[in-house]
Amino acid sequence: MHEIREPEFQPSQRAQQAAGQPIAALMDQALSRPDLISLAAGFVDQVSLPVEPTRTAVDALMSDQSSALAALQYGPSNGDRQLRAMLIERLEQTDFGGQPRMISPDQMLITPGSNQLLYLIGDTILDPGDIVLCAAPTYFVFLSILKNLGARAIGIDSDGEGMIPDALLEVLRELQKSGDIKRVKAIYLTPYFDNPRGVTMPLHRREAIITIAKEWSRERPLYVLADNAYRELRYDCEDIPSLLALDDNQQTVVEIGTFSKSFSPGLRVGWGILPPALLQPVQSQKGNLDFGSPYFSQRIMAKILELQLYDRHIATIRECYQTKRNAMCAALEDAFQDVSEIRWQRPHGGLYIWIELPEYLAAGPDGRLLETTLDEGTFYVPGEYCFPSEGTSPRKNTLRLSFGVQPPEQLHQGVIALRRALDKCM
């Protein structure tokens, strides 16, 4: 009696908006060819992962029966209190000259990675058709989240210092004229060593953008989502205060952090510091999603901080990535010194280098370069995936390289392979 023809499944509107991420297809293609030297994935260096610190922390956590039992139980839905307090304390040291209690641990929410926090914030502040202003180019995974939520992403011109405040103002004025200003809910930034460009926003721009956000918050809040995933991965120059440190009444900035790049993506602990108005709604949303993040990982990270193993590990990986950054930059200088039309900027941190090719060369899936590069044994993320669908036009002559995964020699080989591919296409 079960022999009934199968009816077709119609996904929800939101699920339909989740489909067809272009990067997924590219990654699948690449994974099927393990001989390739991937310069695409934004993963962290496998051999630098913190085996010893994690083992030490787990041992400490599990050797005390009561802390072991607690770590295996449900935790608070907004996250481990000790971990939140220590993260806030770090931030106070870094950004507030050690002044205590500038921020309450209750303003912080722990998530399994910062990606979930981006999703939760988006889901809480955005209705379909609402607008987020992003630097162009920007973190492409966030663009997928916005698409999933049915929101619009508008790209704002950016340069070697990130989003350009005047360009932001101009777009805001246009949106006011068109009447769409009431749909603008947030500005999204990756202010440190951004993904995909590797650029860091200097202090004066941070101040300018906060000022603009507050001025344009008269009718409704215009939040600034500051995604600081790469802040700890600095190899040169001095640290710059976070956007949160510049938000005098803490009503504007959502500060987003993660241990995924600076420690371990497998433990997957991220966090956000939220303006008070967002706190309860985002926590309710989180409650429906998963009740609270896995507690065991949070207790491990709290132990890592408590035993002062974190800064030591960061020092190690900074050295590791600095060497690789240097290797890739040297390889690029070598390989492209005779090609004046190719431009790139040496990043002071993070995992990425953004390459601008001559205008006539398309680096995307429709161009010949991507295929030729795969043939030559390497691949990259096409820059056009990093552009919002509105605003600044996608620059098809761009690509993102990552020096996170490969060892220096492979980075060198990868860049040489890219040069070979370029020679065939130019």
Place this chain on the structure above:
Amino acid sequence: MHEIREPEFQPSQRAQQAAGQPIAALMDQALSRPDLISLAAGFVDQVSLPVEPTRTAVDALMSDQSSALAALQYGPSNGDRQLRAMLIERLEQTDFGGQPRMISPDQMLITPGSNQLLYLIGDTILDPGDIVLCAAPTYFVFLSILKNLGARAIGIDSDGEGMIPDALLEVLRELQKSGDIKRVKAIYLTPYFDNPRGVTMPLHRREAIITIAKEWSRERPLYVLADNAYRELRYDCEDIPSLLALDDNQQTVVEIGTFSKSFSPGLRVGWGILPPALLQPVQSQKGNLDFGSPYFSQRIMAKILELQLYDRHIATIRECYQTKRNAMCAALEDAFQDVSEIRWQRPHGGLYIWIELPEYLAAGPDGRLLETTLDEGTFYVPGEYCFPSEGTSPRKNTLRLSFGVQPPEQLHQGVIALRRALDKCM
């Protein structure tokens, strides 16, 4: 220049639907009084949590450098392959007489707890206004998820064997008459020792419900969401095949499991086995949410299974909960033997006992009993929270007790306190 009046934040439609979960307020109230003997929370027994097995598994995982490094890296977005394969193998042993390859590990998705899987499935199959048919009473957290998604929950009459197939058929026919049938997307069940009633659906009902779901899948799929969170917590009688085992073409049942009740909620590893049509959309949704679940916890659980520590732990906690179930049942028998109007059913597993009081007694937040019970030093989950807002009317004279958290003596004291409260209100 920042002195601007603060505009009011207007949460998204979805976030507005997430607000105001009645249970949260109750829990907050209870947490502020640590002297209370809580018979409310569905948490697991703290002292029975698997400290030794977890320590053994983590040691094994971390003592091999390459497995340690892998566990600290990103994992596959659908979950650890070894873990999925072992879970499928277990299911094949239990439900398919050990016949291999009935189900592919590719049909399984790992989530941080089964709650996220419920959310993802809901988000993928339901548009606002769509309908899920639930037993009345049902798992109240799932009702919050449906509210959050803007979906309708319709309660179907249930008895000591769970949802009544004839009642389900009747509601389906009514919905066909009213034209709402096209909005009906799923039937939600907790077939083993359900939350909140503690009842298990016998085989013939499972078959009847699968048959109904398939018959009503002619125009569009009517999925059966089988939430098996408590399956491993059986204290008497024989196991019953899962709904998945009865779904001959695997197009209808979404099978949902978790280690949160049977091992550790702090590690937080859950899973779902999905009909092929749902797989890609749910995975895309998951990709936007968090990229994939924390890998370290998954590798720990895979090691637990590999080292055969899981079944040994289940045997321990079965004994522990059986003792507590017996203690609570004995206390109830003692305390209420002279009150013929109070009804409850001895559960064969799980963590809950459902109490039906005389019709005139309201156990909810509006009645005097809840407050009196708190005064007497204990509390429970009001049964009315477990009823969908449509269909079967809430039975305000019901309450849920849990024997998961408290030791036997406290269970006894809690039941006596409840009796004192009842005496004052009857």
